Amino acid sequence: MHKQDDSQQSAELRQAFLRHLPKRLDTLTRRGLRQAREGWDINTLSLIFREVQTLAGACGRYGLLDLGEKLFAIETALTDYVDQVLLPDEAHSLHIATMFEALRDLANAQSDSSPAPMRRIAVAPEDLERTDNGYPLQLVPPAEYWRRFGDTPAASNVVPLRPAAVPAPEPAPAVVETPAPAVATAVPETVIAEAPREPAPAKAEPVAPRVGNARKVYHLTDGSPLACEVDQKLELLGYELSLLDRVDELTEVIGAIAPHLVVVDAHFLGDLEPIGEVLKVARAKSNHRVAMLAMSELGDLDVRLRAMRAGADAFIPLPAQTTDVMARIAELTEADQSDPYRVLIVEDDRSQAIFAESILRKAGMQTTMVTDPLAVLDELDKANPDLILMDLYMPGCSGMELTSIIREREAFVSTPIVFLSGENDTDKHFEALNAGGDDFLSKPIRPKHLISAVTNRLRRARHIQRRSQNQNPRDPVSGMYDRAYVLDRINAKLAADEATSHAGGLMLVDMDEATARREQVGLIGFDRLLSQIGAFLANHVEASELVTRFGETSFVVLCPERNADELAAKAGDLRDRLSRESFDVGGAPLPVNLSIGICPFAANLGDAGAMLNAAERAMLESRRPGGTHVSVYRAKLSGDAALADTIRQALRADSFHLVFQPIAALAGEDGEDSDEQFQALLRLRSDGDKVLTASHILPMAEQAGLIDEVDRWVLGRCLMVLSDRARQGRPVRLFTSQSLHAARDPSRVAWLRQQLETRRLSGNRLVLEMRLPETPGERQSLAGFAAAVHQIGVGVCLSGVEPGDVADQVIAHLPVDYVKIAPKCIEDRGTRMREDLRRMVHLAHQHNRRVIAPRIEDAQSAATLWTVGVDFIQGNFVQHEAQNLDYDFRAAAS
Structure with missing residues (x-):
């Protein structure tokens, strides 16, 4: 690469990394402190160690030496535990917690002088880990907190916070970073409303004031996932955000300090009228625009009308994407911060042109007056107008003719053109609009009507332009994107959970x-x-x-x-x-x-x-x-031959082992679906005392030609477990993964039948889970294999299934009993994916297939999948993997 461009590239790379560093540090410190205080899990320990390694290297590369040193110290403290697959004892856990606290404090200290500061929140230590369905509880200002602001602008930026819905006593708070996705700051700017919690007063240290002309946002919230994501983005974008959980608090602070935006969440839709009354008064007194955004679970016309009549400027039906909400917030809050509206007035009557110009200038617009229609084209590029106000009848060139010529210019294809004329013939009006005009105003026109008509057109034009730029920062000629935007997208993907x-x-x-x-x-x-x-x-x-x-x-x-x-x-x-x-x-x-x-x-x-x-x-x-x-690029793998030899030794010494995870029904059901059932997962402890998972073992086993032996070992061990449970009178059903090699093995079905008969087991206690084949030939082999194992009562589960044409075909034609959704479809919580999943589940049920959702980590995901119609869930939300089959299915169902 050319050295001349290296410094610019390095600056952009560093900026993209720094933009997402706060979120990554949020997640890292939250996980680290929780594990150190509540107990370690080996998988989470590995995740934390990997993220610490990554951030330590990146911080050193981008000159964040102090942060890099703290991260490297944590990496050193964790290295032995990760290498030996051990968990820190109590003393070492306290030491590691202290190191994470030092990292958090350093990040906070650096945020005070950073041009892109990290988020800081005052919260009591014992409330640090309090969550509701996996989401941290929100922080909101106490009643009448605004009275502490005083009369100075600086004081208005200092807002003490208190934890919401925390009934415990309040000890001295600590300053910490909030875990993503919930972010709260203590400065009023825009209002957002959601379901209420029981208030619990608490004391907190004031947060340092922000600097700059930020937009004030008040958010009335109950801490829903969407609200948390919106709050986080508002904070990162520099909005001064206040979170409230009661309508009376909201109306009180609006009356004291008018915000730029009030956002009302769906739970508070019934309280829009009193909020609107207070906003009406605030709008009359304020010298800036005070907007309101309302959200609702319902999107019918009656609800929209009620919101608009209460004073809402925008309405968003749920479910909605965070990007859509943020786009509407930007439109509502940034309109009065934009450059002045530019208007080109084309009028041959000089007195009329001066009249229109004076009215629009007094309204804060930037105007250019042209009295010679033949000079308009020369003025277009100079003025670059947002709107053209044009007389219909002019000598030498009519307004309609001039409009047709302007529309030929690519840069002004969508620029609003408003005709102004004393013409009363409606046919002429339609001719003018047909020529490319957007509106027609009849002379004489009252000043306030002219301002209103022009302003509404301009505002919509600016919003359309802003949406286009935000959603598609792409050069229309070459089709390429801005480099900084692409680098930001790369880092955003890396910052996401489970990015790899x-x-x-x-x-x-x-x-x-x-x-x-x-x-x-x-x-x-x-x-x-x-x-x-x-x-x-x-x-x-x-x-x-x-x-x-x-x-x-x-x-x-x-x-x-x-x-x-x-x-x-x-x-x-x-x-x-x-x-x-x-x-x-x-x-x-x-x-x-x-x-x-x-x-x-x-x-x-x-x-x-x-x-x-x-x-x-x-x-x-x-x-x-x-x-x-x-x-x-492939990372240099060391020890491939050693790993293959380890797998061979494990097969000879029978040193693999299984762990189990329950597969629970989302609703209590009778019959087979009420049986206890578990997923069997393959594990191997290597010479270095590391626990290898199936993702490590199976690719190497396949590469070394050992996959058939591994498949048979797993099946044989599962049959032993089923036999032991049958003797105890506690039968279970086991799901066990098999490679597609099994479907191509002509002797596999006969071997399995012999094993079942020898152990006197019913085949319906076993389900073979196989990945969705990629080619038609593999799908044909699997179809024959599934039909054969069905004859001995064994079930078949198809895993890694994503909605689409291929899924529809295999669900309809492959003789499988269960369909397991691909994990990435569960992570995508968009409305479209939810509808695609609902359609796929419905199709599966039509063909008598039961649907399983794996890797479920929280209650919200489980609830969403229940609404989609999924039959079973599996993952840490149900229970972490274990070497025994102890899980109370009856208690879980109740």
Whole structure:
């Protein structure tokens, strides 16, 4: 990459990392403190250790040396426990908790001087971990807290907080960062309303005031997931946010200090009228706009009318996406912060033009007056108007003719044009609108009517422009995105929970023999060539994939869904297609070749900079003699041969072991669905005392040709467990994973039948779980295998199923008994995915398939899946994996 651009790239990478660092530190410190205080779990310990490692390296790389030192100290303290698969004792846990507290305090201290400060909240230590359905309880200001502000602007930014719905006594609070997704600050700016909690007064230290002209937001909230996410984004965007849980508190603070926005959540919809009355008074007294946003579980016309009549400026029916809510909040709060509205007045009558100009200028608009219609085109680019106010009849060129000419200009295709004329013929009005006008105002017009008509048009035009820019920061000509935006999207994906489990990755695309091409066509021609290559890449990727210029001769392509093999196939296809193109840079057609390096998110490198470095190394590797010019970065795996040997020894020594996790019905049911049933999970303790999961064991077993032996070991051990439980009079059903190799093994069904007969077991106590096959041939093999095992009573479960045409086909035609949803579909809580899941579950039920949702971690996910119609759930929310089968299904059902 060219050194001239390195500093800019480094700055953008650092900025993208810093933007998401607060959330990552939130999650890390919350998990670390909770584990150290309440007890350790080996899986969570591994997650914490991996995140500490990643952040320590990134902080050092981006110059955050103090934070890096604290993180490295924690990494050192945890290393031995992770390597030996041990849990810290009480003394070491206290020491580790102290280290996490020191990390939190340092982050808070640095936030005071940072241009993008971290969130800080005053909360009592024992309330730090209090949650409701997995979401931290909100913090709201106490009654009449505004009286403490005083009359100075600085004092109005200092708002003490108290924990809501916490009946315990209040000791001295500690300043901590809030765990995502809930964020609360103590400065009023916009109001948001949700379900009430029982108030519990408590004392807290005041939060340091914010600096700047932030928008005031009041949020009346009960801490729902959507509200938590909205609060977090408001805080990160610099809004001064106050959270309240009672209507009387809300009306009180509105009466004291008028906000810029009030957001009322669905639970408080019935209280909109009294809120609206107080807002009406506040609007009359305030010198800025005071808006209200209402949310509702219902979206019918009556509810919308009631909200609007109560003074709501915007209405959002639920469920809704956080991005949609934030877009509406931006529209409502940023309108009066935008540049002045620009109006071009085209009027041949100078006195009329001056009249309109004076009215609009007094309303705060920036105006340009043109009395010669033939001079309008020259003024368009200079004035760059948001709206054109045009007379209908003018000498030399009518308003309709001029409108048609203006609409030919690409930059002004959507600029509102409002006609102003004394014409009373309605046919002429329609002609004018048909010519490209947006509205028609009849002379004479009262000043307030002119201001209202123009302002409403301008506000809508600005909102449409802002939405377009926010949702699609993409160059309309080349199709490429801003580099900073793409880097931010990469870091946002990395900051998400369980980021490494997601598919996707990025490509670094670089031109071969770039120096020779530059000398051949010159600097101007070379720049034109790069623009054409960027446009080609943007036109040959999916809509969800982003392309941006990176470096002097390189491009980055962000692919959020493709796995490593799919990325390599796509890169090869792009390279082949482009090599067949000829680019015109002012001379003879010029062929171009590319080299492409790929870094998947599964590489777990921690931040965008590390991923781009890895992709660059892969790209350089692809150019070596004999290379294919497409290479995937793969972490250097050590000890593959040793792992394969460990698996062989485990098979010989029978040293694998199983752990179990219950599969619970979402609703009490009779018959087979009321049976106790567990998922059997394969584990192996290696020589280094590390516990290897199936995700470590099975790929190596398949690579080493040992997968059939591992499959038979798992089945044999599950049959032993079933036999023991049958002798105890406590029968269970076991779900056990098998590879697709089993479906292709002609002797497998006969072997399984013999095992069942020898142990005198009923086949209906066993369910074989197999991944959804990718090819039609594999699906055909699985169909035959499933039909064969059904003859001996054994069930079949299809896992990793995502809504779509393939799922519909296999559910309808493959003879399976259970369908297990792909985990990433459960993580996606969008309305569309919920509807797709509901449709897939309905189809499964039509074909007598039962549906299981795995990896359920919280009550909200379980509740959502219940509404979708899922039959069973599995995951830590039900019970963590264990070596025994002790789970009280009856108590859980009650």
